[in-house]
Amino acid sequence: MIYRGWGILTLVTPIAAILLLAYLFPHNGPRGNIPLPQVLLGAGIGATVNVLLGLWLNRTPRQKGETAPHHFFFVPMQWAALVLLAVCVAVALLR
Known part of the structure; x- marks a missing residue:
């Protein structure tokens, strides 16, 4: 499993x-399209929540070489979410 x-x-x-952001804050543009800043903000908020959740879930000490109990693509979930957060910030700054 991944x-x-x-x-x-x-x-x-x-x-x-x-x-959730698209539902709570609809925009006046074409239907079905979400503006990029709203997508980046939503992904950033979700990734931030996931980093905190991953740190809390994977807080138990492990032996050397033992995998994290909660991972995504064999990387502890907080680090995968931190990469997503960094990508959102980079895209927002480059835009």
Whole structure:
């Protein structure tokens, strides 16, 4: 599997935050399109929540070489979400 434990939340949390922002703050543009700043903000909020959740879920000490109990693509979920957060910030700054 590509995830273990609650690692699937690495994918689900940013998507849910994007959809929640699109529902709570609709825009006046064409239907079905979400502006890029709103997508970046939603993905950033979802990734931030996931980093904190991953740090909390993977807080138990492990032996050397033992995998994290909650991971996504064999990377602990907080680090995968931190990469997504960094990508959102980089795109926002370059835009």
